[in-house]
Amino acid sequence: MPKLTDTQTIILSAAAQRPDNIALPLPKGLHGAAAKKVVDIMIGRGWLEEVDANLQKGEPLWRETGDGHGTTLIATADGLEAIGIEPVVVRTMAAIRKHRDEPPAPKRPIPRAGTKQAMLIEMLQRPEGAAIAEIVEATGWQSHTARGAMSGALKKLGLVVTSAKVEERGRVYRIS
Structure with a gap:
């Protein structure tokens, strides 16, 4: 076990309880x-780590960025081990912290x-795709509505619509 000062022991012991x-x-x-000197030494030895503060949760600030x-x-796993605390607890807390910070x-x-919309998707998934005139005829939409549905609503569904010019049909749209 490494030699810790009383101050370092107090800091790590308090952290283990929070x-x-x-x-x-x-x-x-x-x-x-x-305080800066003690913290810098502890960070250098790997006992403390500086991480982004969750201000919504009210975590105290070390420094503003x-x-x-x-x-x-x-306190890191090494820091808690230095005062005799099992690293399993530290790894569990680190995993919880990482999961908490990931957006859903x-x-x-x-x-x-x-x-x-389902009809439009079906038409665009066909191997031959669909031209605007065909979409307008099938749905009863105006051409600008059909193009808007392809660029807006289908994008929100995660579908990628591609287009290519075909001589006999004009611009043909497909879901790739």
């Missing part, structure tokens, strides 16, 4: 240049069967 192993606030009386963002300090996957809308 949610997400946050090392802030530092002990009373430790501020300014002395600008634009309303800042960093906080967390956007839900893709699902087209309803029997709608004009």
